[in-house]
Amino acid sequence: MIELRDVSVRYGRKTAVSEVNLDLPAGKIYGLLGRNGSGKTSLLSALASYRRPSTGRVLVNGAEAYENPEVMRSTCFIRDSLDVTETDRLQGVCKVAGWLRPTFDSEYAAKLLDLFQLDPRERVMRLSRGQKSALGVVLGLAARAPLTILDESYLGMDAVARSTFYREVLADYLAHPRTFILSTHLIEEVADLFERVVILDRGRVLLHEETEQLRGRGVTVTGPAAAVGEFVTGRTVLSERSLGGIREATLDGRPDPADVARAEAAGLTFGPVGVQELFVHLTSSQPLEATR
């Protein structure tokens, strides 16, 4: 269990994280979402003991995390800067990771390098942006750390590499259950991985809930444009799109079951809502109003 108690992170007069309280039970995949500058990296740095919170405490299994060798050994934090020697070859980087971390699986690392088409003899400084991110994912997954934190680890990766990344996170999590925290701006493509979602907004926790519960906060309604227009009148529409005479609207909140039954009888269909749409709605100050 990871507990954050009144955690604040300040840089001089700037408060990046403000009195955050969170309980994160172990053995789940968490998605950490938030707009640019909302404090995700600052919070993760405190969580990973890379930074002492300006106020408050981070506890891992009841023990103070900061400068705690036991906690640091069981935590792997992959961030933008990667914390590796630029002139090293990838095979050397993996070797060092193996020396530093007893749980590091060198065979799995070699398999992942191959999956991401990374040449083990290449030097870190010669990698492209996306390849560097892939190396971060290799190090993060092969570390098999009980707490694995991947901070925007997809940056620059192409669609194939990202899909490999998500597939491997899920497969390796199922084979070796542990706690993952992934921060991302590519919400929809990764949302299915998350068991729980934490949304930060201007340094504060706006929401922490099961992904399914979050999806249940809204509903999509699809059907003939006029009928959908009639149904959404007076309701909050998060987004909508039309194709030919068909319109799909995403609504905030769950309509009354009797209204849904009547609408279904009239040919409208209802479905779950996307996490990204809810995120945009919850973190932007101007939701769309219902229109006919």
Ligand SMILES: Nc1ncnc2c1ncn2[C@@H]1O[C@H](COP(=O)(O)OP(=O)(O)OP(=O)(O)O)[C@@H](O)[C@H]1O
């Ligand atoms: N070293 C620093 N010195 C001063 N201010 C900082 C520093 N690092 C971050 N900040 C500020 O703290 C706030 C939170 O930054 P942080 O990087 O934690 O946000 P983020 O949610 O990770 O953002 P993004 O999604 O854009 O990466 C921002 O306003 C940022 O300008």
